[in-house]
């Protein structure tokens with residue numbers, strides 16, 4: 001008897017094959033319940049290390065650990081059935097050597113069952129990407145603004161707004177594609193630069209604050225739902241869940257204080273002989 005699911009999950013090669021085709025839809029998710037919703041619309045779901053800021057209230061992604069990524073990666077795998085699940089490699093889990101990167105990536109893949117990992121960095125990570133891909137680890141790369149380097153960059157500002165700064169970003173995108181990455185996230189870069197990279201590089205570009213010129217788009221789910229207190233300028237909020245949750249909690253608190261909660265409809269009546 002086969003124990004494989006009837007629903008076939010998308011794979012890294014499926015995403016790779018979408019270059020220049022129908023735009024690729026993706027969101028981050030860190031929970032089973034939001035993953036189940038995202039799964040209905042997204043080609044891939046990213047378990048981003050942004051969970052450090054979004055779920056844990058950290059200032060940056062730097063303190064995020066491999067254990068945190070694995071725990072949330074498992075939840076997203078349980079909640080989703082169709083989308084490719086990509087798990088971020090956190091800061092410090094892959095930069096020392098290509099062997100360290102393989103050990104960390106293999107742990108993430110074995111313990112979560114995800115279909116790919118993502119890591120930050122362009123030319124400097126090319127050798128590592130090649131090593132991982134050659135050993136069966138599908139890699140999504142991430143260039144432009146790389147938040148794990150916040151302490152070296154000094155701020156989360158957009159990259160490549162001056163044409164003089166384009167060359168290293170273009171070189172990064174080419175280097176990760178040549179190394180075998182199946183897609184590359186372009187974060188917070190100017191539109192003409194994103195357009196040039198998307199035209200020239202043979203793998204799908206996934207934009208976040210990088211214009212509609214990319215082959216696909218990604219947003220942090222909590223940012224587009226209006227749940228994050230501070231969001232980058234490029235984020236479009238599709239709803240405002242923060243105020244809705246605030247109102248629900250305030251109404252509940254007021255009802256508890258006035259003893260209006262729980263009313264009869266939410267109370268178990270005493271069992272009588274006839275019931």
Ligand code: KIV
Pocket residue numbers: 028046047048049050051088142185208218220
């Ligand atoms: O961690 C994350 O959520 C990301 C996206 C912003 C691409 O890397």
